[in-house]
Amino acid sequence: MKQNIQLPEGSLEKQTTTLNLGPTHPATHGVFQNILEMDGERIIDAVPTIGFIHRAFEKIAERRAYYQITPLTDRLNYCSSPINNMGWHMTVEKLIGAKLPKRVEYLRVITMELSRIADHLVCNSVIGVDTGAFTGFIYVFEFREKIYEIFEEVCGSRLTTNIGRIGGFERNFSDLAFQRINAFLKEFPKAMKEFETLFNRNRIFMERTMGVGGIDADRALNYGFTGPNLRAAGIDYDVRVAHPYSSYEDFDFTVPIGTTGDVYDRYLVRNEEIWQSLSIIQQAMDKIKDLDPTVFHADIPDFYLPEKADVYSKMEALIYHFKIVMGETEVPVGEVYHSVEGGNGELGFYLLSDGGRTPYRLHFRRPCFIYYQAYPEIVKGMMLSDAVITMSSLNLIAGEIDA
Amino acid sequence: MTNEEIKQKLIDKFGELVYHFEEPYGMLTFETETNNNLKVMTFLNDDSDLEFTYLNDLTAVHYPDNKGKELAVVYMLQNIKKSIRIRLKVFTDIEKPDVFTASNLFSTANWLEREAYDFFGVNFVGHPNLIRIMNVDEMDYHPLRKEYALEEQTRTDKDDDMFGR
Numbered sequence: 001m002k003q004n005i006q007l008p009e010g011s012l013e014k015q016t017t018t019l020n021l022g023p024t025h026p027a028t029h030g031v032f033q034n035i036l037e038m039d040g041e042r043i044i045d046a047v048p049t050i051g052f053i054h055r056a057f058e059k060i061a062e063r064r065a066y067y068q069i070t071p072l073t074d075r076l077n078y079c080s081s082p083i084n085n086m087g088w089h090m091t092v093e094k095l096i097g098a099k100l101p102k103r104v105e106y107l108r109v110i111t112m113e114l115s116r117i118a119d120h121l122v123c124n125s126v127i128g129v130d131t132g133a134f135t136g137f138i139y140v141f142e143f144r145e146k147i148y149e150i151f152e153e154v155c156g157s158r159l160t161t162n163i164g165r166i167g168g169f170e171r172n173f174s175d176l177a178f179q180r181i182n183a184f185l186k187e188f189p190k191a192m193k194e195f196e197t198l199f200n201r202n203r204i205f206m207e208r209t210m211g212v213g214g215i216d217a218d219r220a221l222n223y224g225f226t227g228p229n230l231r232a233a234g235i236d237y238d239v240r241v242a243h244p245y246s247s248y249e250d251f252d253f254t255v256p257i258g259t260t261g262d263v264y265d266r267y268l269v270r271n272e273e274i275w276q277s278l279s280i281i282q283q284a285m286d287k288i289k290d291l292d293p294t295v296f297h298a299d300i301p302d303f304y305l306p307e308k309a310d311v312y313s314k315m316e317a318l319i320y321h322f323k324i325v326m327g328e329t330e331v332p333v334g335e336v337y338h339s340v341e342g343g344n345g346e347l348g349f350y351l352l353s354d355g356g357r358t359p360y361r362l363h364f365r366r367p368c369f370i371y372y373q374a375y376p377e378i379v380k381g382m383m384l385s386d387a388v389i390t391m392s393s394l395n396l397i398a399g400e401i402d403a
Numbered sequence: 404m405t406n407e408e409i410k411q412k413l414i415d416k417f418g419e420l421v422y423h424f425e426e427p428y429g430m431l432t433f434e435t436e437t438n439n440n441l442k443v444m445t446f447l448n449d450d451s452d453l454e455f456t457y458l459n460d461l462t463a464v465h466y467p468d469n470k471g472k473e474l475a476v477v478y479m480l481q482n483i484k485k486s487i488r489i490r491l492k493v494f495t496d497i498e499k500p501d502v503f504t505a506s507n508l509f510s511t512a513n514w515l516e517r518e519a520y521d522f523f524g525v526n527f528v529g530h531p532n533l534i535r536i537m538n539v540d541e542m543d544y545h546p547l548r549k550e551y552a553l554e555e556q557t558r559t560d561k562d563d564d565m566f567g568r
Binding site for chain 2: 050051054056058059060062063094095219221222223224235237242243334335336337346348350352360361363365369370372373374402
């Protein structure tokens with residue numbers, strides 16, 4: 001990138017100034033860097049630099065058995081880790097050809113939609129923080145805490161959950177978990193409406209965000225956008241509808257679409273997706289009532305650990321347990337690609353297996369990495385504070401950019 | 404539009420240059436010659452029936468045992484309107500891994516090709532800015548190739564004299 005570019009006559013300065021919106025900065029939510037060439041307050045050029053949190057997941061995955069890769073996927077989009085975990089489990093289940101019982105799929109849908117709500121709550125409230133409105137952020141995080149408590153009841157951890165196993169869940173959802181989900185479904189709509197009255201028709205917020213950071217639908221498709229950013233630009237593409245997985249076709253939900261793709265549209269699209277996710281969770285809770293409540297995993301003894309009592313008394317259970325923990329189960333040779341609708345778009349897993357205990361090659365198709373390329377084009381000619389809001393509305397999560 | 408129809412259109416247009424058609428887990432996968440990759444992708448992009456106008460993913464794989472064709476570049480294209488995905492592979496020699504860049508056709512390919520260059524050493528001919536993207540600039544090898552171990556054997560900062568490594 002050319003530094004200290006000579007500016008034409010009539011500009012505020014003679015040369016551009018180089019500003020380092022560096023990796024550690026309170027406004028960039030995550031570790032990534034932007035080197036900006038500025039004319040006064042306007043941005044002439046931007047060069048993003050990434051790789052500050054690169055943890056070599058793709059190389060590590062070549063040395064780990066299939067069930068050991070789940071904690072790596074947690075740390076991709078760490079605001080919504082259950083979605084990443086479920087996506088990985090579904091990829092392996094597609095490779096081995098496992099079919100899951102309906103109750104497991106509905107429980108997975110509940111988990112994924114809860115984490116999608118958590119992710120969108122972070123993004124929307126942080127757009128507010130970047131415009132100066134701190135109250136919404138603090139208020140809405142109480143409900144993010146309630147979602148964390150639900151995850152803690154199911155799997156033990158809050159943020160990087162490692163939830164579920166290949167073939168289902170590690171334990172059945174307890175009564176306390178269902179109580180907490182029902183309490184959340186009852187209390188959250190009221191709080192969400194208060195959050196909306198703070199922002200949706202707030203004059204200052206609308207003037208700061210409308211017309212800022214827009215992108216055309218054609219450029220967005222060419223850049224490989226997916227998820228709420230693409231839907232705000234007007235393209236109707238949602239992986240849950242286009243390539244349904246985990247029984248999403250049984251649910252009735254709409255996919256919100258925007259028009260101009262600016263910050264306000266992205267905010268509204270995510271807002272509406274939170275309401276749609278609430279409706280999906282309610283439908284799933286109703287559907288589960290009629291199903292056998294003791295089922296929480298598929299019957300695949302080659303991949304799903306047997307009950308501990310059986311391991312200590314039966315021979316086959318002991319052998320399966322040993323083979324699974326050592327990672328010596330036979331996996332079919334093949335290449336599979338599976339994608340899920342993550343908080344930011346199509347999170348894909350390209351898995352090449354050569355029949356050994358570890359993958360031959362695992363590649364994560366990370367939506368944040370792909371659409372961060374468009375940032376210089378969106379930001380050219382904007383003021384610095386608008387560029388900061390654009391960055392936070394794109395919901396860039398450093399863990400997913402670098403992997 | 405079924406995988407059979409796509410395969411037939413490709414064979415009608417390119418004949419012998421596209422081969423090894425497979426359908427692992429329902430996704431049509433095929434290979435083509437190394438210098439033919441742009442022509443195939445442009446055809447898939449421009450054809451009014453096929454309309455594969457979206458590049459979903461671009462990655463590389465290292466097969467050290469295929470002499471002469473060690474590095475594979477895998478493209479995944481998608482038809483957004485009809486929700487169909489296909490996969491295209493090109494193989495190239497590790498001694499001279501030149502592949503034409505797709506970044507003029509799809510802007511997505513810009514960083515994805517930089518990532519493939521950084522980790523595998525594939526040289527994308529015509530790329531506007533082919534430099535390392537995630538690793539440090541001083542690194543002089545391509546880490547995801549199979550000959551490199553997970554951790555650098557010569558590092559000394561984690562050696563512990565009291566408790567061992």
